[in-house]
Amino acid sequence: MTIVEQPAATRALLPEPEPHRVLGTGAAPDARLWPELYRLLVRGRRLNEQATALTRQGRLAVYPSSTGQEACQIAAALALEPRDWLFPSYRDTLAVITRGVPPAAALGLLRGDWHTGYDPREHRVAPLCTPLATQLPHATGLAHAARLRGDDVVALALVGDGGTSEGDFHEALNFAAVWRAPVVFLVQNNRYAISVPLAAQTAAPSLAHKAVGYGMPGRLVDGNDAPAVLTVLREAVAHARSGGGPTLVEALTYRIDAHTNADDATRYRPPEEVAAWRERDPLTLLARDLRAHGLLTDETERAARADADTLAAALRAALNTDPALDPLDLFAHVYATPTPQLREQRDAR
């Protein structure tokens, strides 16, 4: 067998052979950033727990938890400037909240009083997208439009490992590369598309390798290492902002909870596997390094949890009230001006 040497241009697009890591490597901590990341991770975990509890109380129709993926969620929001745009999937409520959307508004879709609970233009956050990977071409198009207008705006789109099999994933990445659109695609590879494991999803060496076929760089990062994810995303965003075009980032992580509260994950994955990933919990990894550097004390830990509890209590209070519902709203936003047919149906109510 002969080994064909890849040309340098191709090698430059290949992801790193091992996922990029910061924690546990002896890297010097950022004494300002890392404690803040930790505070946000604690908050994020608490919100995941709170939202899951609210489904049991019937206050949310369903909740696709991002427990275990909080490092990706937080980093995705922090990597962007206020003028940038975030394109989330249904599992990315936490990224949306970290971006600044009030928690109860971010959960509007899952509460079910309207499909989107916030104004996307106000927050520069697209609606949570339920059909898989279909938000990716939107991110490409929006980034392209910003570039056409000469605006310094980057789009960051989130997708899961299952979503990379969709045609829209392919088309979005291909368009982005051809147009050199300022967009970053973050694949949260949490190993399962509901029940189907990654091995049944792709034969690629990694999902980040797919970037090479489009002519964009692929990056591989430990998705449970918050400083690492943020570093890689910030590099990708800076690359896009400087006119370098799109990047595909694959973050290796794990969905600790089931797909949603309606799913039973014990049917398709062994408890040992989940236990092993709990050892690599993003909060544990960051706390270990912080404590080693004296940047996390019992007191700051308590303060972080108290802050998270306050937020959770506010979310509980917001969702424990019944939303104001008006059936006439059903007709109000289908068109700028309702058609005569819609007016007739509305007036007949």
Place this chain on the structure above:
Amino acid sequence: MAQALNRALRDALAADPDVHLLGEDIGTLGGVFRVTDGLAAEFGPERCADTPLAEAGILGAATGMAMYGLRPVVEMQFDAFGYPAFEQLVSHVAKMRNRTRGALPLPLTVRVPYGGGIGGVEHHGDSSEAYYMATPGLHVVTPATVADAYGLLRQAIATDDPVVFLEPKRLYWSRDDTVELPATVEPFGRAVLRREGADATLVTYGPAVPVCLAAADAAREAGWDLGVLDLRTLVPFDDATVCAEVRRTGRAVVVHEASGFAGPGAEIAARVTERCFHHLAAPVLRVTGHDIPYPPPMLERHHLPDVDRVLSAVARLQWEDQV
């Protein structure tokens, strides 16, 4: 008609820097039907852009562009090539305004050359309007005249909601020397009586309008005075004009190329019957394409509504009851 569409696009590009055209072969080539001829040269390859060959990508990217505030106009090269973009159209384009309570309207136009009668091979002759009509959130528009090609397309691009703009392929080469461009631009939702008639109304649109006009001419010999009503916009639907006309004549035949079963004519016949029952002297009949996959070119004339089929439907409008 292709030239009127071209002029509408050119005028829209000149009037508004946010208008951007995207599609396959619309740049250097000017589109397979030449509707975008010369526009890339005049406005540059970014405003009349050849995209990769991927319809979902085209419409998905256009959606993102519209989210940012641009006013994209995309071309689906042929009716059946629009199907890969169907998920984007149904799940996002049609719903974005509604799912965001009006915060994120999508001013985007999807141009689709549609229908048969040009000897095209498989997948080049579909009439896909029923799919679009059944999708709330879309406007569905189709011109039958040179003047409407201009006016309706300008209106489509100016509309703050998504519009599926269906261009009858076999009318691309139609001419009307009486029309001076730019033609009048009017709001959607107004049907137009192309020909007055006292005995029965042919309710039609797009490529079937000239067929109905020819049928009305031929009907003179049989002693029938037929009106021809061109719907122009299928969504929103002009119930008022359709009902006024049918009430006047008491008889109606709906004519279109799309298949009849669960097709546009079924909806139109139901609406007319619900609203005009006591004015009707006969059931509303339909003359449509058969319920078959679009036929190969050598057989398409057996599928498309023609003058004979329209007249034979008119003959079945229970005239004997009148005597």
